[in-house]
Amino acid sequence: MIGVGKIKQYSNVLDKPLSKGKQEVSLSAFAFLFSELVQYNQTQVDNIAELERRLEDAGYSVGARVLELLCHRDKGNRRETRLLGILSFVHSTVWKVLFGKVADSLEKGTEHEDEYMISEKELLVNRFISIPKDMGTFNCGAFVAGIVRGVLDSAGFPAVVTAHFVPVEGQLRPRTTILIKFAEEDRAININIKAKLKDA
């Protein structure tokens, strides 16, 4: 097929200027699309855990891209190297860009040193979703958990991120908490380096 037809000018995505990111679409457009994502994935799985994992995977690929995009645009190509730095980056910058507001709260887990929580009273992706009784603890927030994991992982902070419903007294709808548990990997590497230094 070489040489057949007119030569087409393919546009290179890297040659285009980076948009300022102020464009918007209607919330319904996003909600419709997101619901299709959930429904499609429902046809591909036979249990809830698998469904959450697939939504998380979809979110992960969004998160990895969001980190790259925001580092280019907002931070002059600098990435956070400190744990608290990257956490507040997720809680404020990422949240603000994606959901139009800073997340309601960022807390450190009281029981474990390596756990942090981002809570949201009404998570955007859960707004139009009601979970049928037979689907138990399923939470569409898994998609957002995936975004968070994508950002953290790509920035060099591997973590396990999960979404949970937490009932709030006096309120009909539970809030969603994104639980971040950092991997131990870093500590292991440090110990390795120390051991090597000792040997030398």
Added chain:
Amino acid sequence: MPAVAPRSGEAIFASAERVNAELFTLTYGAIVRQLITDLEEVDEVNKQLDQMGYNIGVRLIDEFLAKSNVSRCVDFKETAEVIAKVGFKMFLGVSATVTNWDAEGTTCSLVLEDNPLVDFVELPDTCQGLHYCNVLNGVVRGALEMVSMKTEVTWIRDMLRGDDAYELQVKLLKQIPEEYPYKDDE
């Protein structure tokens, strides 16, 4: 007094709740990637995207009619204008132009000036057959079917494939006569 149909969806879009287009774009990208991984065949992905769009269109038409105050369109020409000027604007914040009418007035093209689905996208060599925005076909087809119009929607031009615009051809196949809703009293 009959409500006057808006000439543009601008006001509706301005008053609606909105989200960042990048969240929308990246989420759509995640869906497409997932489909490519699952289905492997580009044609199957096109089909699935169209099906998802159809499902959306079927539901979206309700919101469209409720919010837009558009009443029955007199002919297909008006329908096309309403989709381009009100529909696209209201949901995606962009408008389209209607051109290339055929002599019978049953086929036309919607040309998108701006397409929020394709930011950051570049088709790799392995996906050249992919109609990346195929979800839009389905949406238009599904929505029109709910207002008794059977259509066929195809891509004519696609910037991701090197064309200079996004052109969606809408062909009216037949208008389904309205049936009396016998099942109303069940």
